[in-house]
Amino acid sequence: MSVRCEEVRTRLTEYQLGLLEGPERARIEQHIQGCQRCGEELAALERLDQLVQPVERVEAPAELWTNVQARMKPRRRSVWAALRQWWGESPRMAIAAGTAVILAAIGIWLSVGGPLQGPDTTETLAAEYQQQQILAQWSQPLADDAALGMMFASLDGADAQ
Amino acid sequence: MTGRTWKIIVSAAIAVIVVLAAAVAWHISREPDPAAMALVREAAAALDSVAVRGEVVTRVRTPRGLVESRAIVHRGDGRVVIEYLSGPAEGIEVYRQQGVVWAKGPRGVHRRADVGERSMRRELLERNWRFRMAGERSMAGRAVRVVKGTGPGGGLTVAVDTETSFPLGMRRTDPGGKLISSTIWQSADFTVEPPPRRDPPAPEECGPVCPRREATTLAELRGKVDWALLRATWLPDGFNDERWFLHETHIGRVVELRYSDGLRALIIIQRPRVKRPAAQTAPDGQRRSEQRDGVEPPGSGMWRERMQDRRAERVDRRVMRGPMHRMRGVGGDAVRRAVDGTIAIVIGPLPAEKLERVANGLEPID
Numbered sequence: 001m002s003v004r005c006e007e008v009r010t011r012l013t014e015y016q017l018g019l020l021e022g023p024e025r026a027r028i029e030q031h032i033q034g035c036q037r038c039g040e041e042l043a044a045l046e047r048l049d050q051l052v053q054p055v056e057r058v059e060a061p062a063e064l065w066t067n068v069q070a071r072m073k074p075r076r077r078s079v080w081a082a083l084r085q086w087w088g089e090s091p092r093m094a095i096a097a098g099t100a101v102i103l104a105a106i107g108i109w110l111s112v113g114g115p116l117q118g119p120d121t122t123e124t125l126a127a128e129y130q131q132q133q134i135l136a137q138w139s140q141p142l143a144d145d146a147a148l149g150m151m152f153a154s155l156d157g158a159d160a161q
Numbered sequence: 162m163t164g165r166t167w168k169i170i171v172s173a174a175i176a177v178i179v180v181l182a183a184a185v186a187w188h189i190s191r192e193p194d195p196a197a198m199a200l201v202r203e204a205a206a207a208l209d210s211v212a213v214r215g216e217v218v219t220r221v222r223t224p225r226g227l228v229e230s231r232a233i234v235h236r237g238d239g240r241v242v243i244e245y246l247s248g249p250a251e252g253i254e255v256y257r258q259q260g261v262v263w264a265k266g267p268r269g270v271h272r273r274a275d276v277g278e279r280s281m282r283r284e285l286l287e288r289n290w291r292f293r294m295a296g297e298r299s300m301a302g303r304a305v306r307v308v309k310g311t312g313p314g315g316g317l318t319v320a321v322d323t324e325t326s327f328p329l330g331m332r333r334t335d336p337g338g339k340l341i342s343s344t345i346w347q348s349a350d351f352t353v354e355p356p357p358r359r360d361p362p363a364p365e366e367c368g369p370v371c372p373r374r375e376a377t378t379l380a381e382l383r384g385k386v387d388w389a390l391l392r393a394t395w396l397p398d399g400f401n402d403e404r405w406f407l408h409e410t411h412i413g414r415v416v417e418l419r420y421s422d423g424l425r426a427l428i429i430i431q432r433p434r435v436k437r438p439a440a441q442t443a444p445d446g447q448r449r450s451e452q453r454d455g456v457e458p459p460g461s462g463m464w465r466e467r468m469q470d471r472r473a474e475r476v477d478r479r480v481m482r483g484p485m486h487r488m489r490g491v492g493g494d495a496v497r498r499a500v501d502g503t504i505a506i507v508i509g510p511l512p513a514e515k516l517e518r519v520a521n522g523l524e525p526i527d
Contacts (some may be wrong), residue, residue: 005352024527125476128410129430129495135274135374136419136426138262141205141281142319146219147342149243149255150230152272153264154223 004031008038016045127155197292197308204308204319205281205324211327214236215349216246216465221342222225223249233347237355238280261361270362275374282402286423289313289399300329301346312401314425314510315341325351335510374417379526381498382407386414388433389501395522396420400427427509429523434473434502477504496520 008031014020015028032038077085130151138148180398196300214235221228230248234241241257252267292310299305307330317336320330332343363521364373382390382405399422406417418429423485479498495508498520507520 014418099377124411128412129506136277136428138276139279140426144240144342144344146217146232146243146344149219153255154249158333
């Protein structure tokens with residue numbers, strides 16, 4: 001292959017697509033007329049071009065999309081995705097529902113006994129157990145009345161004033 | 162043999178003699194002294210019978226740490242009046258009479274409880290405790306003989322007045338030697354009459370719900386409570402003398418199972434896991450109940466019981482971790498177990514591992 005043939009073939013695709021103009025196009029055209037191998041190369045490019053030409057447009061059958069949908073497996077949406085969608089559509093409803101749940105929980109909690117107050121608090125139970133402890137020791141021989149009395153009198157409990 | 166060899170042999174012999182002498186002295190010092198035991202028994206009797214009035218300083222290990230209080234004590238003929246001058250009970254008077262103790266503050270009686278009469282089990286005391294004489298000294302301006310003892314529940318030192326046998330000083334320690342409480346008389350007047358007899362306050366005087374306590378038997382208890390009663394299948398050496406008590410308290414009915422080593426008590430408090438309707442005394446003196454005529458109060462049901470159950474457990478655990486854990490002043494640490502629907506709190510002057518073992522051995526009584 002001459003040097004000229006090599007140069008022509010690097011520009012052959014552009015020539016075939018009609019991108020070259022003026023003297024460059026005329027020079028390549030002149031070479032192809034005199035060079036059988038470059039002419040065959042151009043002819044091959046033109047055949048390839050014809051192959052990739054769009055086929056005739058065909059109208060799809062009316063029931064095609066329906067059939068495709070029927071064959072598709074239903075896609076499961078995650079709970080989180082559903083919530084996100086619902087939240088995006090109606091955030092006020094979500095806030096209202098959340099508030100209602102919280103209020104209901106507080107109501108149940110209060111009805112059951114409420115916070116750790118009242119007769120079963122830590123302090124009351126501790127005082128009660130300590131009192132049992134003091135009374136148990138107080139009936140033993142040589143019980144230290146002054147020490148036990150101080151504990152007894154200063155117990156924190158529901159009945160302490 | 163060389164001179165150096167002789168020196169080594171003589172040195173070794175001296176060391177052996179010193180060790181043997183120390184061992185013999187230690188052994189002798191641990192031998193129970195019948196005279197010391199007799200003095201302790203006399204002191205225990207004098208504590209309730211001798212009339213005396215004076216000022217004492219008492220120190221107690223409490224949940225808040227070691228506290229000190231000064232007080233005027235007047236006692237005799239089984240009655241005691243203690244007027245606290247300082248410390249956490251300042252301004253409060255505590256009375257003990259006929260098995261009842263009550264505390265009276267500026268606003269009247271605020272605490273009352275039945276403790277029962279003191280009782281001494283001589284065989285328990287002699288079996289479990291080892292006392293020995295520890296010298297003579299002066300206390301509150303009087304001559305006293307000091308007796309030291311050790312038992313399963315720790316140590317006890319008593320300073321006994323030579324003339325009256327009244328204990329003018331008492332110091333208790335836990336099994337680890339840590340101070341539990343001490344009371345030392347600063348002055349003592351033995352010429353006084355016993356304190357005057359008073360009428361113990363009625364239970365209703367101490368508030369809307371007044372704790373009550375009664376000594377009972379296992380057979381009686383079975384008819385009074387509807388939850389599983391527990392008994393210890395393992396006890397530390399020295400603790401026996403099983404006794405049962407029933408308490409009406411702020412937290413409902415509570416059963417107390419008590420063991421003693423002769424001087425110190427190990428108690429097992431028992432209550433239902435889910436709070437039962439508690440008989441309560443209203444301010445007007447009428448007995449009331451949360452559940453009347455068999456109708457459950459609003460909100461009752463299984464879920465409510467479960468919630469209460471969990472809540473009670475949470476509170477109990479907080480109590481165990483907090484105040485009771487530090488409560489050595491009158492008995493020792495506490496541990497908790499739930500067995501067959503019954504919550505048991507084991508409290509006693511024992512190391513934690515022994516309390517745990519007692520708690521682990523709790524079983525329902527058939």
